[in-house]
Amino acid sequence: MKRITLFLCLSAAIHAAELRIGSSTASITPDKPVALAGQFGTRISQSVEAPIIAAAVAIESVEGGKVVDQSILISCDLVGIHHSVLAQFRQHLKPLLPDFDVRKVIVSATHTHTAPVTSEIPEETLITYPIPKDGVMQPAEYTAFLVERMSQAAVQAWKSRKPGGVSWTLGFAQIGENRRSVFADGHAQMYAKTNDARFRHMEAGSDSGIETLFFWNAEKQLQAVAINVACPSQEVESRSALNADFWHDAREQLKAKLNLPDLTVLGWCGAAGDQSPHPQYRRDAEARMIKLLGLTRQQELGRRISNAVFDTLDAAKADIRTDAPFGHIVEDLPLPPRKILEREYADAKKNIAQYSVVEKPDNRVITMLKLEQGIVKRFEEADKLPPYDMELHVLRLGDIAITTNTFELYLDWGIQMKARSPAQQTFVLQLANGCGMYLPTALAIQGGSYSGLPHVNKVGPEAGQILVDQTVRAMQVLFPASPAAK
Structure with a gap:
């Protein structure tokens, strides 16, 4: 009842008020080689192909000189935002912004697989990398650097806030595809050969929507954009170089089109736990077109995103809101653990027997053995497992809703949220304020294969439905007049 009472009190306060907007960008590119996160083997960065950044937007609504609500939204070119990193960041930020509620900071990751390792805590990481000590920046050192740079971006964005406005648009571009193929016997496989005679269909669909939130100053000059794409940025995921992936190209191409070199661009990864930028069919046709265009595929994906945003710019300019309703709900949501x-x-027991007899196990074998042992323990101690506590954020800004989760959330959960949302348009941010691993559908667990296996699932479909239902309930509180909220 406590949370419901809080929601009801908040809903009564949601009405139009003056918006104040600030923005900033900071480099989070290290000046030393680092271990890169996202693959099973250790990769040490040899170069910087495309710099990684933290982009921040501060939002505050004010009425009669009093603050109605506030947020700082930060997007980082990282594989994820570990809980320990978030805790360090908030602890560092609190004395820098004593009048700001640090619980209302949202830090999300673009999920590039060519960014530094930020945590070596076993409970947070799927893989423990053996990292050379000499000549390589260690995760703890990089995290300290990261926290400092994120804080700089947050503080600058907050302190630069001035009266401004927002607008939002919907464009379209094909960026992500479902990466799980289903075969005649019912099993699923990630990145399978779809020209196999046993191939039947992709496990689920994709979302080509490019949802864009524009931030303007009082003179109606564009100062920041946030772009929500249902696809992780992992086109160049296996390289040994720092690379922000297609978000770098999207940012640079958009800045060039707009002639705004200082534009702040937040890349928001939507529900995309089963999505990928890699083509699953029509591979040869796509490769031919990219060659004819004279681009790399990374550049082509950036071109599609920047074009989709640019094409809606006139519509965005025509509907700038300077007094939009703004509210921000934060809730700790306990979710049941995944059933084994x-x-x-x-x-798992069969695999443990096989891995245990390997004479010279490499890092992958060691990792898999640890994961299989964890499966056995989770099955045998199912009644003792605690819930997974997720920090849920739901925002209203004008007629749009923004919601977050910590997972690599399968697309179907995000579609449920958008379809049931009382808002005119809904932005879903995954991998925000935590790393909860994959949240699969029941269909994915039935099909098996990576991302549908318990090794990489802290929670399962039961938790997914709870997450959707609670997210929708929070949105309904923020949009009490909507027919969908009844």
């Missing part, structure tokens, strides 16, 4: 199936338990 009997067949998964049996498979």
Whole structure:
């Protein structure tokens, strides 16, 4: 009842008020080689192909000189935002912004697989990398640097806030595709050969929407944009170089089109746990077109995103809101742990027996053995497992809703949220304020394969439905007059 009472009190205060906007960008590119996160093997960066950044937007609504609500939104070119990193960042930020509620900071990751490792805490990481000590910046050192730079971006954005406005648009571009193929026997496989005679269909669909939130100053000059794309930025995921992936190209191309070199661009990864920028079919046709265009595929994806945003710019200029309703709900949401199936338990015990006899195990074998042992323990101690506590954020800004989760959230969960939302348009941010691993659908667990296996699932479909229902309930509180909220 406590949370419901809080929601009701908040909903009564949601009405139009003056908006104040600030923005900033900071480099989070290290000046030393680092270990890169996202693959099973250790990769040490040899160069910087495309710099990684933290982009921040501060939002505050004010009425009669009093603050109604506030937020700072930060997007980072990282594989994820570990809980320990978020805790360090908030602790560092609090004395710098004593009048700001640090619980209302949202830090999300673009999920590039060519950015530094930020945590070596076993409970937070799927893989523990053996990292050379000499000549390589260690994760703890990089995290300290990261926290400092994120704080700089947040403080500058907050202190630069001035009266301004927002607008939002919807464009379209094909960026992500479902990466899980289903075969005649019902099993699924990630990145499978779809020209196999046993191939039947992709497990789920994709979302080509490019949802854009524009931030303007009082003179109606564009100062920042946030772009929501249902695809992780992992086109160049296996390289040994720092690279912000297609978000770098989207940012640079958009800045060039607008002639705004200082524009702040937030890349928001939507629900995309089963999505990928890699073509699953029509590969040869796409490769031919990119060659004819004289681009790399990374550049082509950036071109599609920047074009989709640019094409809606006139519409955005025509509907700038300077007094839009603004509200920000933060809730700690306990979610039940993923249930380990009997067949998964049996498979884990078989795999443990096989991995245990490997004479010279490499890092992948060591990682898999640790994961299989974890599956056995989770099955045998199911009644003792605590819930997974997720920090849920739901915002209203004008007629749009913004919601966050910590997972690599399968697209179907995000579609549920958008379809049931009482808002005119809904932005879904995954990998925000935590790393909860994949949140698969029941269909994915049935099909098996990576991302549908318990090794990379802290929670399962039961938790997914709770997350959707609670997110929708919070949105309904922020949009009480909407027919969908009844």
